[in-house]
Amino acid sequence: MNIYEESEIKEKTLKNYISSGNILSAISLDGLEINKEQSVYEFEKTICNGNTITDCVIHACLPSNNIAAVGIEIKSEYDTTRRLAKQITDYLQVCDYVYIFAHEKHTQKIRNILKNIKGGYKVGIISYSEYDNEILAYLEKGAKTNTPNHYQYVNSFLKRKQLESIIKQYYGKRTSAITGTTRKPQLVNYLIQTKPMQEIKQKVIQTRVTKEAHFGHAYVVRKYSNKERRKYARRKRP
Incomplete structure (x- = not known):
């Protein structure tokens, strides 16, 4: 060996x-x-x-x-x-x-x-x-x-599809209707600006x-x- x-x-x-x-x-x-x-x-x-x-x-x-x-x-x-x-x-x-x-x-x-x-x-x-x-x-x-860094945390641990799913769970609408985009950087920023980090971390565990x-x-x-x-x-x- x-x-x-x-x-x-x-x-x-x-x-x-x-x-x-x-x-x-x-x-x-x-x-x-x-x-x-x-x-x-x-x-x-x-x-x-x-x-x-x-x-x-x-x-x-x-x-x-x-x-x-x-x-x-x-x-x-x-x-x-x-x-x-x-x-x-x-x-x-x-x-x-x-x-x-x-x-x-x-x-x-x-x-x-x-x-x-x-x-x-x-x-x-x-x-x-x-x-x-x-x-x-x-x-x-x-x-x-x-x-x-909150952006790096969310960007590293959540994929775009997961971000879209989480945002839809919160607001009951497609992400494009809420954020105006489906691009990952904008979705990451939207989530960390609207939800507490501990709540986001709970979502990370659920995924x-x-x-x-x-x-x-x-x-x-x-x-x-x-x-x-x-x-x-x-x-x-x-």
């Missing part, structure tokens, strides 16, 4: 660790309790107009039915941190909290990188090691509340819940074409 294949297997193992809900035991969201059963996990989601492919975004359910988007970037022992600054900059555009889930060998380098990123001090670090093939994760640094719910969680794994997978593999290759 070559190093690339080992890297792929390790990334899958770490994503399974996240989707099992174990990661939420290590995460701190300003001391707020997370409803694990209602939270929704989304893997390999493109954000910021396709600039970055996230490893995971957890749409975490908090008290009072509030939703927080928690971005998690994985860095296994086989990964490099070459693109980390750009990736984290994009995560901060759309997430309320951002964590880097990284092998302990990367910890100091990640701390140095975050010092040079605008808003990097808000990013949390979860380090992990392995013992007898078990992942041992611990909170190295808690994340601080981030204020994402994610599928019949594939498992242990109370709903998973959405983006389906990539072979061309996209090759492109993504080149980005992730050690």
Whole structure:
């Protein structure tokens, strides 16, 4: 088995660790309790107009039915941190909290990188090691509340058809009759100007819940074409 294949297997193992809900035991969201059963996990989601492919975004359910988007970037022992600054900059555009889930060998380098990123001090670090093939994760640094760009959040997590459906649910009319257009940028702006963000985040979760719910969680794994997978593999290759 070559190093690339080992890297792929390790990334899958770490994503399974996240989707099992174990990661939420290590995460701190300003001391707020997370409803694990209602939270929704989304893997390999493109954000910021396709600039970055996230490893995971957890749409975490908090008290009072509030939703927080928690971005998690994985860095296994086989990964490099070459693109980390750009990736984290994009995560901060759309997430309320951002964590880097990284092998302990990367910890100091990640701390140095975050010092040079605008808003990097808000990013949390979860380090992990392995013992007898078990992942041992611990909170190295808690994340601080981030204020994402509302446009980028809605534009990243809702497709045009979903925006049209949501607006029609609110007003009972086709979007063109309400907004005068069906272009996505205008629909995004219309929604964030007329509805509270927490209400929009509830709609985002509703679009994610599928019949594939498992242990109370709903998973959405983006389906990539072979061309996209090759492109993504080149980005992730050690």
